[in-house]
Amino acid sequence: MRVAIAGAGLGGLCLAQGLRQAGIEAEVHERDPAITARFQGYRLVLSQTGLTALRGCLPRRWHALLEAISGDAYGERLVLDPRLNKIGELGPGRSGTVIDRHVLRHLLLTGLTVRTGAALTGYAVLADGRVEARFAHGDPVAADLLVGADGVGSAVRAVLAPRTTPTDTGVRFVIGRTPLTGQFAGLSRAFGSKIAGDGVSLLLGAMRFRTPPKRAAEELAPEVVLPDVGDYVRWAMILPPDGPAGTLSPRESVLSRIEGWHPDLRALVEQSDPDNSTLLSIRVVEPGERWAPGPVTLLGDAIHATSPTGGNGANTALRDADLLRRCLTEGRRDFLGAVGDYERQMFEYGAEAVRHSLDALPAYVPRAEPA
Structure with missing residues (x-):
């Protein structure tokens, strides 16, 4: 069997690794001009379901490395004002495993053929009955x-x-990362919480590696080369729905909205x-009408893209x-039966993941400022 995968994101690469372990030829085709284009x-929180799926597709010898480059998710899930005073609660905290997307992607790329x-x-x-994929070049x-x-x-979809x-x-957000130094130790209460300002919400999350990724790979799996990334x-x-982005850079736009906030x-x-x-x-992409099972299928955001406030996009793709x-x-199922079985289950939990993420969105989205 030969499988062609369009897209070198986490889901496509995870599938390629899993098929590779089973002796199935899998080639990944990525539209970006280079892997690092x-x-x-950014930091991801993997649920137990997502982590189990990831481990199921990786070589067993890499499981210790995966553990070493991960961290623990924690946070009080409070609602804070711009001076970091508690003004409410978001609800029960989420447990899970924290991992850096960039680092995980490099692990998943190891040993694969990526065009x-x-x-x-x-x-x-x-x-x-086979399929021919065509490319611009x-x-x-x-x-x-x-x-x-x-x-x-998705071009396939x-x-x-x-x-x-x-x-x-209609919701927009600016995302960034900052090295986690001692200067920011006092912000630990805000990790996993929402800081509610005038017309904006700021969310913080800490990425603390159990072992620095580059060192962990050198010690546990020398065939893997991981980025030299520190805690951040x-x-x-x-921003409020359809809020104006302005002409400032993303970072300058954020700074312009937090005048008078905690230093x-x-x-x-x-x-x-x-x-x-x-x-x-x-x-978001909500799974619609099912197509007839055949030699083409979809995975991850291509068929069930979620709002990041649900915390389930990467987990569902894995x-x-x-x-x-x-x-x-x-x-011993026939090929089309196997694909159809996958799609039947994926449509059900994929649609639920999208619904869950949309239900969670209002708690994080600020109200638009009056004109």
Whole structure:
């Protein structure tokens, strides 16, 4: 069996690793011109479901490394004012494992065949039941299965399920990261909490590695090369729906909105890396009408993109990867039956993940300021 995967995000790479362990040929095709063409390195909280799926697709010899480069999720989940005084609570805290997306992506890339600069333009099902994927540059690729793991703007979904399209929630947020130094020890109460200001909300999360990733790889799995990353604070400012972005840079836009806030909060944003501060929109994709099982399917944000406030986007993509791996490799089901079984289960929990993330969104979104 040969599987072509469109998209080198966490879900697609996790699937490729899982298939590789089962002896199935899997090649990843990524539209970016290089693996490091854009920054993809913020903190994630993995649920037990997401972590179990990830471990199921990785070689067993890397499990100790995965543990070493992770951290523990914690936080009081309070609502604080801009001077860090408690004014409310968000609800029960989430337990889980914290990991850096950039570091995890490098782990998942290890040993895989990834073709970059490969923007998929379409595909065709061949007479023998296989599928031919076509790209803007390079030769087409024939495979037994094409998996669209190519994100919210999925080119695979545009052909397979053209009526399933992204919905823009209107919410915008600026995200960045700052080295976690002793100066910010006093902010620990704010990690996992919401700081509510006038027309904005600021969310903080700490990434503390059990072992620095580069050193952990050198000691536990020398064949893996991981980035030299230290502990940091991930911060995200959520703007009101359709709030104006202005002409300032993302970081300057945040600073302009926190005049008079606690000095440690201002310092946190001032000391962040300006190249990694980005304005993003919150778009979701809700699974729509099922298509007939065939040699093409979808995974992750390509079919069930969630709001980040649900904390379940990466977890659901990893769950997809492990489920599809198991459907293709376990038991004696026919190929189309295996793909259909994956899609039936994925549609059900994927739709629930989107609903959950949208239900959680209002608690974090500030009201628009009066005109």
